[in-house]
Amino acid sequence: MATPGKRRRDLDPELEFLVVDDFLRDLLGARALKTAFELGLIDHLLERHPASLEELGKIAKADPAGTAFLLDMLGANLVVEKNAGGGFSLTAPFRIAMRYRDLLETKLDFSGFLAADYLELFTGLVADPPGFMQRARLFKLFDYNRCLQPSVENYEHTRIWMRLTTTLTRYEARGCLLAHDFSGYRNMLDIGGNSGEFVLQLCRKNPDLQATIMDLPLVCDIGQEHVLPAHERERIKFMKADVRKAVPPAGFDLISFKSMLHDWPENAAKAYIERAAQALEPGGTLLIYERAPLQLNGQMPPFSMLPTLLFFRSYRPPAVYEQQLAALGFTDIQTREVALEVPFFVVTGKKPRN
Secondary structure: OOOOOOOOOOOHHHHHHHHHHHHOOOOHHHHHHHHHHHHHHHHHEEEEEEEHHHHHHHHOHHHOOHHHHHHHHHHHHHOHHHHHOOOOEEEHHHHHHHHHHHHHHHHHHHHHHHHHHHHHHHHHHOOOOOHHHHHHHHHHOOHHHHHHHOOOHHHHHHHHHHHHHHHHHHHHHHHHHOOOOOOOEEEEEEOOOOOOHHHHHHHOOOOOEEEEEOOOHHHHHHHHHHHOOHHHHEEEEEEOOOOOOOOOOOOOEEEEOOOOOHHOOOOHHHHHHHHHHHHHOOOOOOEEEEOOOOOOOOOOOOOHHHHHOOOOOHHHOOHHHHHHHHHHHOOOEEEEEEOOOOEEEEEEEOOOOO
């Protein structure tokens, strides 16, 4: 993981979004930032700066003591700074982070939502994984059985977690595009492809690419709404299926799994890969884009990592997938590391033509 407060500046510009985690290092700082959003202070300072304590208090509808305390916390988190005249402005680094406001606010919201799992159930996460799964908000949120039958409640429930996965994917896709050349493909299938955000990003960079997302029924319905405003929508299709049972169709020269296989036990993930391998066209590529096992390297993970941290048992080393592809007869098996807020990897292999 990156050193807190010292984001490397030699990163590819496509990965500038990683700066958002610099402002979500701990619960107290993140909570203060969320309050600043809720009270309208961030938006006010984006438009008018510097602003006085009195002016910001009126915007927040808070007394001088409350406003000053909040600004002190924001200052300690390097969100705001006080100038010589006594006014407050957003810092230059935070203004960069605001270019990725969707990611910043999504991480704030979902880390806050899951904070109780960490604060109240962390002992169970360490020592009683089955008990943690039964009690945690995390697994109540990611209840895929609610994605099968349409109802107002199920749609609303599914939209909540799809907001998280869609926003994360919007930026994680950049790492995959840097690690793998997609220009030679014509027809891809993304299994467990969620809202279609991953293939949408690929299609934007590759105008000849057609894509199909295979996922649960309600996920596909919401995904179709998601891609509808995009110019690439005509090249993106959705296939409703329960991927736990469904056999992927033939006709694809690329089949991908993006942040999907870690959701399932190793035997189930192996079965998904086997079925994908059978469906893939000879000469085609199977691609797996996943988080690597978490390695803290002596650093405390930031608060923004809670949604992924609580899944720490689920992430497998790339060698697991390399071995599965080799056992299926795939050739040209390659692994490329992708350094995001946590390590990712891209594993690819080609299906023999005969």
